[in-house]
Amino acid sequence: MHELGITQSIVEIAERTANEQQASKILSVTVEVGSLSGVVPEALEFCFEACTNGTQLEGAQLLIEKVPARARCCDCACEFPLEELLGCCPECDSAASDLLSGEELRIKEMEID
Numbered sequence: 001m002h003e004l005g006i007t008q009s010i011v012e013i014a015e016r017t018a019n020e021q022q023a024s025k026i027l028s029v030t031v032e033v034g035s036l037s038g039v040v041p042e043a044l045e046f047c048f049e050a051c052t053n054g055t056q057l058e059g060a061q062l063l064i065e066k067v068p069a070r071a072r073c074c075d076c077a078c079e080f081p082l083e084e085l086l087g088c089c090p091e092c093d094s095a096a097s098d099l100l101s102g103e104e105l106r107i108k109e110m111e112i113d
């Protein structure tokens, strides 16, 4: 389950940030998860509890913000929601598009004490 490794790095980053800010406790961590990131939010929640046991994050709340995937067509510049990586433009049917969002996997904010 690769969510375990991802959760571990989230916990590490959160702990490092808390240490830098000399916080004694982390109350909550907000993580942005793009719909194309390949991460299952439920699995992340499941791993979070196990990974935070005995760390500064023990008891902290994990808040997940899902980021929908969006793309911009290279031909007609219209922006559209992307259901899968190889979606075509709904306006002109072009397959050439730039991904605007959807691959996010990062800590957005933390509440510390």
Ligand SMILES: [Zn+2]
Residues within 6 Å of the ligand: 073, 074, 075, 076, 077, 078, 089, 090, 091, 092, 093, 094
């Ligand atoms: Zn188009």
